[in-house]
Amino acid sequence: xxxxxxxxxxxxxxxxLQEIMNIAFxxxxxxxxxxxxxxxxxxxxxxxxxxxxxxxxxxTEEVIDRKGGISLVEQRFWxxxxxxxxxVFPANAGKELITLLAAGxxxxxxxxxxxxxxxxxxLMEVANILIGACVGKIAELLGDVVTYSPPTxxxxxxxxxxxxxxxxxxxxxSVIVLRTIFRFERRDVSGYLFLLTGDTTVxxxxxxxxxxxxxxx
Amino acid sequence: xxxxxxxxxxxxxxxxxxxxxxxxxxxxADKGYELHEADDGTAGLxxxxxxxxxVTFLDITMAHMDGMECLEEIKMLDQxxxxxxxxxxxxxxxxxKAENLGAFTMIKKPPSKNVVREVLxxxxxxxxxxx
Numbered sequence: 001x002x003x004x005x006x007x008x009x010x011x012x013x014x015x016x017l018q019e020i021m022n023i024a025f026x027x028x029x030x031x032x033x034x035x036x037x038x039x040x041x042x043x044x045x046x047x048x049x050x051x052x053x054x055x056x057x058x059x060t061e062e063v064i065d066r067k068g069g070i071s072l073v074e075q076r077f078w079x080x081x082x083x084x085x086x087x088v089f090p091a092n093a094g095k096e097l098i099t100l101l102a103a104g105x106x107x108x109x110x111x112x113x114x115x116x117x118x119x120x121x122x123l124m125e126v127a128n129i130l131i132g133a134c135v136g137k138i139a140e141l142l143g144d145v146v147t148y149s150p151p152t153x154x155x156x157x158x159x160x161x162x163x164x165x166x167x168x169x170x171x172x173x174s175v176i177v178l179r180t181i182f183r184f185e186r187r188d189v190s191g192y193l194f195l196l197t198g199d200t201t202v203x204x205x206x207x208x209x210x211x212x213x214x215x216x217x
Numbered sequence: 218x219x220x221x222x223x224x225x226x227x228x229x230x231x232x233x234x235x236x237x238x239x240x241x242x243x244x245x246a247d248k249g250y251e252l253h254e255a256d257d258g259t260a261g262l263x264x265x266x267x268x269x270x271x272v273t274f275l276d277i278t279m280a281h282m283d284g285m286e287c288l289e290e291i292k293m294l295d296q297x298x299x300x301x302x303x304x305x306x307x308x309x310x311x312x313x314k315a316e317n318l319g320a321f322t323m324i325k326k327p328p329s330k331n332v333v334r335e336v337l338x339x340x341x342x343x344x345x346x347x348x
Contacts, residue, residue, distance in 0.1 A: 015233065015234055015235045016235050018233065018235070019233045019235040019236050019239075019326075022233065022236075022278065022305045022326070023305045023326045023327060024305075025305070026278075026304070026305030026306050026307055026325075026326070027305070027307065029306070029308055030306075030307045030308050030309075033308045033309060033310070039308060039310040039311075040308065042277075042278045042305075042306055043278065044232060044278055044279065044280050141327075213235075213238075213239075216238065216239045216242040216243070216327075217242065
């Protein structure tokens with residue numbers, strides 16, 4: 001009988017992935033700082049391997065203190081490194097960020113239009129930079145190249161509903177979650193970046209992580 | 218240990234065991250350096266007091282006492298301490314802050330053997346002039 005064993009990562013492999021995420025998100029924030037005059041406080045990234053059926057609950061519990069609702073940008077990426085990136089901000093983040101990226105008379109319209117097009121555009125632009133640079137750097141470090149879907153902005157006042165549907169169908173198997181929390185200095189905005197990748201990536205990822213560390217042995 | 222060596226002890230402070238392993242692999246093995254490690258800023262400061270390293274490689278983003286705070290404490294203990302920031306946080310303002318706090322230089326992760334060798338040669342020249 002064929003053994004149906006879900007591939008998994010060892011604690012050492014998760015440590016390597018965490019350091020790669022650290023390097024990649026550092027590059028992403030530097031890219032954003034090049035574009036706008038802002039400093040981003042970084043935190044130590046966290047990597048977890050969880051069951052796909054637990055994903056929605058995990059994400060909801062991770063994004064604590066978001067009673068005012070959240071804005072979420074999702075972007076998928078394809079390569080041997082395959083998955084989804086979720087950039088999560090508090091609901092008012094778009095208005096805060098817009099003053100950095102697109103200060104001008106248009107900002108007035110957001111007082112009466114909380115899900116305005118410009119606000120969405122700013123969130124998408126920030127997501128494009130952070131996700132693109134972070135995922136791109138991870139792929140580069142692991143010898144891969146990825147392509148991206150256009151980012152999708154989801155504004156939802158209810159955290160529980162925001163994270164449903166990010167398990168991609170089946171409740172079977174596992175998901176690798178890479179999470180980092182960041183805070184824009186002098187702005188009341190902090191956010192989360194989650195990278196979600198599933199079983200199909202794990203087998204490649206194990207070899208790629210080994211290859212990455214062999215450079216340093 | 219080479220008797221003429223200017224650098225004898227090197228301290229690596231990083232909360233990631235992988236980052237410490239990578240950096241150790243980039244330090245020339247033929248120089249006979251004595252390597253010491255710590256896994257966060259608090260432990261790093263303690264190790265610095267115990268070891269008195271010639272050069273300290275220090276990460277910035279760490280949970281217990283970040284690298285900037287650790288750098289500040291080290292420079293208060295020894296204003297001539299040579300501290301090299303080795304970090305993923307490559308924002309210009311982080312580099313500026315580290316420089317203002319007295320860091321010798323900053324290198325980005327992952328480091329390469331060439332960059333680490335070059336930095337250590339610069340540290341040797343700096344320490345030679347200071348003698």
